Amino acid sequence: MGRWKILAYVICLTITIVFGIMTLRFHSKINERESARAPLSEESTTRENPIDAAYTHMMMSGSALFIGFCGLALLIARDVGAMIGGRAGALYYDEDEASDASRNALYEQADQAWNGGDHLEAIRLLRLYVQQNPREQHACLRIAEIYEKDLGNHLAAAMELEEILQSRLRPDRWGWTAIRLCNLYSGKLNQPDKAVALLNRLVEKYPATQAAEKARKRLSMMEQADGEIIQEETNVT
Numbered sequence: 001m002g003r004w005k006i007l008a009y010v011i012c013l014t015i016t017i018v019f020g021i022m023t024l025r026f027h028s029k030i031n032e033r034e035s036a037r038a039p040l041s042e043e044s045t046t047r048e049n050p051i052d053a054a055y056t057h058m059m060m061s062g063s064a065l066f067i068g069f070c071g072l073a074l075l076i077a078r079d080v081g082a083m084i085g086g087r088a089g090a091l092y093y094d095e096d097e098a099s100d101a102s103r104n105a106l107y108e109q110a111d112q113a114w115n116g117g118d119h120l121e122a123i124r125l126l127r128l129y130v131q132q133n134p135r136e137q138h139a140c141l142r143i144a145e146i147y148e149k150d151l152g153n154h155l156a157a158a159m160e161l162e163e164i165l166q167s168r169l170r171p172d173r174w175g176w177t178a179i180r181l182c183n184l185y186s187g188k189l190n191q192p193d194k195a196v197a198l199l200n201r202l203v204e205k206y207p208a209t210q211a212a213e214k215a216r217k218r219l220s221m222m223e224q225a226d227g228e229i230i231q232e233e234t235n236v237t
Contacts, residue, residue: 009075015068019061026058106132107139119150140164141177154188175211178202182218196222 110125123143130139140160148157161181165174178198185195199215206212 008071012068012072012075015064016072019065019068022061023058023065026061030058104129104132110142114146114150119146122146137164137167137169140167144180148184154184158184158189171206171209172211175202175206175209175215179211179214182215192222 106125106129110122110129113119113125114122123146126139126143126146130136133139141164144157144160144164147153147160158181161177161184164177165181169177178201182195182198185191185198196219199219202209202215203212203219
């Protein structure tokens with residue numbers, strides 16, 4: 001928890017407690033004076049009614065109490081929501097790597113097949129693993145990596161990454177997966193239009209991520225390169 005959030009909690013809690021006590025005290029005074037109040041004489045009507053004054057003070061402290069309570073409630077709701085959201089997100093396709101416990105026998109068999117050079121069998125076993133553990137998208141990334149680096153099938157790797165981007169991922173994971181796919185588009189697949197479209201999508205979808213910052217730089221470099229090409233063609237003509 002950050003320093004400013006702790007300070008906000010302290011302030012809201014202090015306001016709630018202090019003005020809560022004051023409100024209760026003013027309320028008690030009003031009740032006491034109501035029970036002990038005698039009929040007002042003509043002279044007393046020209047002076048401030050002590051009950052009215054206490055009531056005014058109670059309303060003022062009650063307003064401050066309400067503000068402090070609302071602030072405290074908002075802080076608690078925000079933190080609880082973030083905690084629940086974080087736990088829920090962990091249940092979806094949000095893991096960078098599988099834990100040792102989740103690497104069951106099927107995943108180990110896929111590793112063994114890959115180490116033995118049987119890459120297609122490794123992919124088959126990894127797909128079975130994903131069927132049994134659909135939340136662990138790291139296995140899909142491994143399939144894409146095998147297609148790209150071991151089998152040289154860049155189209156299959158791109159299709160695998162495209163499928164992964166349809167899953168629910170953390171913003172940073174989605175961003176870096178998109179960057180990886182853009183590298184295939186602009187490189188081996190020679191599809192620069194798809195790369196530009198995906199880079200723009202990344203910048204619009206998750207602008208605050210590091211991947212989006214890299215996408216912006218990539219787009220700027222591509223625009224500069226296109227401008228230089230156009231300039232050269234103009235000079236030739």
